[in-house]
Each structure stands twice: as C-alpha cells, then as structure tokens.
Amino acid sequence: MEIILLQDVERLGSKDDVVSVKDGYGRNFLIPQKKAIVATESAKKILAENIRQRAHKEAKLKEEATKLAEQIVAKKISIGAKTSTSGKIFGSVNTIQLAEALSKKGFEIDRKQISIPEDSIKEVGTHKAVIKLHKEVKIEIEFEVVAE
Missing domain, CATH: 3.40.5.10 (Ribosomal protein L9, N-terminal domain)
Known part of the structure; x- marks a missing residue:
C-alpha cells in the first residue's frame, strides 16, 4: 500500500x-x-x-533574509553598559541587549535567533555574534560594548 x-x-x-x-x-x-x-x-x-x-x-x-542580512552588516552596533574603573562590566551583555540595540537601528530580530560564541560578555570592547535569519542564511556581525 x-x-x-x-x-x-x-x-x-x-x-x-x-x-x-x-x-x-x-x-x-x-x-x-x-x-x-x-x-x-x-x-x-x-x-x-x-x-x-x-x-x-x-x-x-x-x-528577504539575504537582503536583511546585507542591511544589518552595513550598520555599526554599539551597546552601552555600566562599567567599573578597570573596564569590567557590572553583570554581562547578552542576546537581549543585542536584540534591543538592533531594534533601535530598525531591525526586529528575536533574541533566540542571536547567538554569542562566548558564554557572556563581561568586558568593554569589540565582540562578534551570529544571527540566524533563515535556516540557510546566517551572518556574523561585530558589535561594540562601550562604557556608559
């Protein structure tokens, strides 16, 4: 049958x-x-x-995901965080803050689509994250964590 x-x-x-x-x-x-x-x-x-x-x-x-990826890569993203005098962040920066920073730039991306290779970011500087926009479209973006 x-x-x-x-x-x-x-x-x-x-x-x-x-x-x-x-x-x-x-x-x-x-x-x-x-x-x-x-x-x-x-x-x-x-x-x-x-x-x-x-x-x-x-x-x-x-x-559509490919077009969105090209637009995101072209933008410079920075996240403000409270820091100590030595440059260490109080707490950590995670995907939630990165998703909020992207939404301020005009990109509505769910935090579950974002992955940060390091467990958590605890220092000021430039870091990388991977955004999965589609099952075949993944982009790696750089973002900067700055002291507020």
Whole structure:
C-alpha cells in the first residue's frame, strides 16, 4: 500500500514522503492516527502542487533574509553598559541587549535567533555574534560594548 506521510514517522520517512507499507500498518495505525493518507492519483497531484508552492514561498523568504542580512552588516552596533574603573562590566551583555540595540537601528530580530560564541560578555570592547535569519542564511556581525 502506498501512502503519503502527513508528519515525520520514525524509521519510515519525513513529512510529504510517498512510501510503501504493509496494508495493515497503513490502514490500522498510520491512517487512523492522521499520520498518513492513501496515495491516490489526486492526492499525489495535490502533494506535488503543495511542494511547488512551498518551494516558491521558501525562496522568497530566503531572498528577504539575504537582503536583511546585507542591511544589518552595513550598520555599526554599539551597546552601552555600566562599567567599573578597570573596564569590567557590572553583570554581562547578552542576546537581549543585542536584540534591543538592533531594534533601535530598525531591525526586529528575536533574541533566540542571536547567538554569542562566548558564554557572556563581561568586558568593554569589540565582540562578534551570529544571527540566524533563515535556516540557510546566517551572518556574523561585530558589535561594540562601550562604557556608559
């Protein structure tokens, strides 16, 4: 029996895969649990159209992320922090402060998309961070931590 998977099934396949399974497994387990549908000709056509449309949307999102990445790299980002006389920061600078600094520049980026290679930044100076705008678009930006 040929079926189209509606979600990932361990040791069988990923979502939208067309796979062959034994009749009982498909009819008694996968289809009743809404993990698959029978792969009729019309279902295969619908699947092909959905995959085509999803690919088009994905290409558009990737293009937008690439444009945004070019704009972010062009900006200079600085974060103010309270420091001691020796240049050590009280507390630390993390992704939340970096996301706020980016929003002040006009870029709405979620802090979960930002990763700082060091655990936490505790000194004034220039540091690097990686921003994941899309699953295929990652950029590395430099930002400066300055004393307030």
